[in-house]
Amino acid sequence: METTIKVNQLSKSYDTIKAIENIDFSVCRGEVFGLLGANGAGKSTTIECILGTKNHDSGTVSILGMNPREDRKKLFERVGVQFQETNYQDKIRVAELCEVTQSLYKTFLNYRDLLKQFGLSQKLKNQVSELSGGQKQRLFIVLALIPNPEVVFLDELTTGLDAKARRDVWKCLSDLKAKGLTILLTSHFMDEVEVLCDKIMILKRGKSIFYGTVQEAIAASPYEKLEDAYLWYTDEEGKENESI
Numbered sequence: 001m002e003t004t005i006k007v008n009q010l011s012k013s014y015d016t017i018k019a020i021e022n023i024d025f026s027v028c029r030g031e032v033f034g035l036l037g038a039n040g041a042g043k044s045t046t047i048e049c050i051l052g053t054k055n056h057d058s059g060t061v062s063i064l065g066m067n068p069r070e071d072r073k074k075l076f077e078r079v080g081v082q083f084q085e086t087n088y089q090d091k092i093r094v095a096e097l098c099e100v101t102q103s104l105y106k107t108f109l110n111y112r113d114l115l116k117q118f119g120l121s122q123k124l125k126n127q128v129s130e131l132s133g134g135q136k137q138r139l140f141i142v143l144a145l146i147p148n149p150e151v152v153f154l155d156e157l158t159t160g161l162d163a164k165a166r167r168d169v170w171k172c173l174s175d176l177k178a179k180g181l182t183i184l185l186t187s188h189f190m191d192e193v194e195v196l197c198d199k200i201m202i203l204k205r206g207k208s209i210f211y212g213t214v215q216e217a218i219a220a221s222p223y224e225k226l227e228d229a230y231l232w233y234t235d236e237e238g239k240e241n242e243s244i
């Protein structure tokens with residue numbers, strides 16, 4: 001299968017903190033890859049180093065066969081990124097923000113269709129500042145999808161969404177995956193990871209402690225549910241005590 005994202009021995013420190021150390025993984029076209037780990041484990045740093053928005057100390061990254069630092073402009077057309085907070089004017093309306101985003105790209109999807117898919121049709125004329133947290137989050141996913149990307153990076157995919165909105169987002173992403181979209185996401189919700197992810201990496205203090213499928217993660221743990229297995233992998237004390 002065609003490799004879309006390849007990360008080799010990626011490391012990055014902030015002063016004395018080793019935020020990520022020797023991270024290795026690859027994601028094939030049409031796969032959903034989940035980057036998991038506790039707060040501060042290094043997920044956002046990994047994404048930012050992959051995208052080239054942060055400088056890494058060592059290692060190599062390739063997206064769609066390109067180097068994100070050298071091929072910025074070309075990659076920008078083919079990669080979507082969900083930002084947590086975008087720099088937009090306070091009073092900008094949803095439709096305007098979508099149009100501004102659209103104008104940055106040579107090819108783009110109809111944002112009205114995307115807003116409809118993500119349940120935001122009624123909000124076209126509202127100011128972005130008037131949206132609820134969950135609606136903003138969904139708008140940021142729409143903005144990431146406007147360029148009709150081949151790869152999309154979604155950091156904390158459904159944080160702040162209600163149960164129904166989460167299910168709707170999962171359905172939209174599954175449909176896009178079926179059409180060949182490659183997705184790298186971070187999530188703190190194991191139900192979501194089980195539904196969406198083909199492969200996962202669990203980070204703990206910047207190091208990979210598991211890389212493989214959800215089924216493999218469960219099988220290599222003493223548990224039968226991903227959430228239990230995940231807590232077992234990331235547990236600070238439990239495992240150390242087990243070897244005593």
Ligand SMILES: Nc1ncnc2c1ncn2[C@@H]1O[C@H](COP(=O)(O)OP(=O)(O)OP(=O)(O)O)[C@@H](O)[C@H]1O
Pocket residue numbers: 014017019037038039040041042043044045046
């Ligand atoms: N700009 C920075 N300067 C110094 N340290 C930083 C900086 N950004 C992140 N760190 C540190 O690097 C480590 C990894 O942080 P990172 O944001 O990548 O974690 P994360 O897994 O995305 O966490 P969360 O789930 O809370 O978003 C943490 O210890 C964090 O404090």
